[in-house]
Amino acid sequence: MRKIILASLAAGVVSSAVVAAFAANTANPENLSPIYGVSIPDGYRKWELIAPAQEGEPLNELRAVLGNDIAVKAYRDGKLPFPDGTVLVKLAWKHTQSPDFESASIPGAATTVQVMVKDSKKYAASGGWGFGRFIDGKPADLAQHETCFACHEGRVKQRDYVFTKWAP
């Protein structure tokens, strides 16, 4: 707890929610994404579902975006831009034929975990968002992270750079 408080004071602009979510993983620099220093947040698998999605070839994935409480409240309130402290996590799996039902397909092997963290001051140069793309729990390389913001900016700037809409 002391570490979290000290980190909050030191960072100043970073909300305590963001610090708390990332405190455990940020101790090891190997867990941080290039450029942004984003890590996989503790406990994200328990977060609320924002929406599932499907990605065609060549990735061929089923996906689900989960959000922390700040994210969910912003979605439910229809609030844009998302407030600082918003964290979104996209889980992805290979899109695989169900062995139990001919017309159904289901998650296969996990592929990537992708994270967006809103901190409008820390990430002012990228629309207020920090990005992290993780494979087997480790950050992808610099080149992959150089493409994140340009794509979000080019396609969904009008929705505060976020692709995923709430699934009712």
Next chain:
Amino acid sequence: MRKIILASLAAGVVSSAVVAAFAANTANPENLSPIYGVSIPDGYRKWELIAPAQEGEPLNELRAVLGNDIAVKAYRDGKLPFPDGTVLVKLAWKHTQSPDFESASIPGAATTVQVMVKDSKKYAASGGWGFGRFIDGKPADLAQHETCFACHEGRVKQRDYVFTKWAP
């Protein structure tokens, strides 16, 4: 609270978790599924994700199964059969092309909400499970509910009649 306690005592075999989850909706018989008397549980949209799925034509849906705490614990522990009080909710939406990304598809209009409730004594005749299929919040007709158990029994009896596996 008094209603919940009285209902628990009256039902005897029904766990308090199940009763609590369904207390609000069961007041109105119009909200109950035929055969099983299952209703849409309060607050289910906040439950943890078990897994997404995709269903091909003719339904053409993206889906996500959420589970209550009892369900999630059983999945995480790899416990079969699921304990009484387990509730699973499958949300489904039309599988729709993303307007923002050529290779992605996303949830469109919501189609059905489907519920499975485990109560091994109350639902002894259907593997311990009660089923509910809801369209626009109202139960589907008797004919649709007559098909639930036969299909689950024919295909996934070995997994306690549950299709969905945990997405890691």
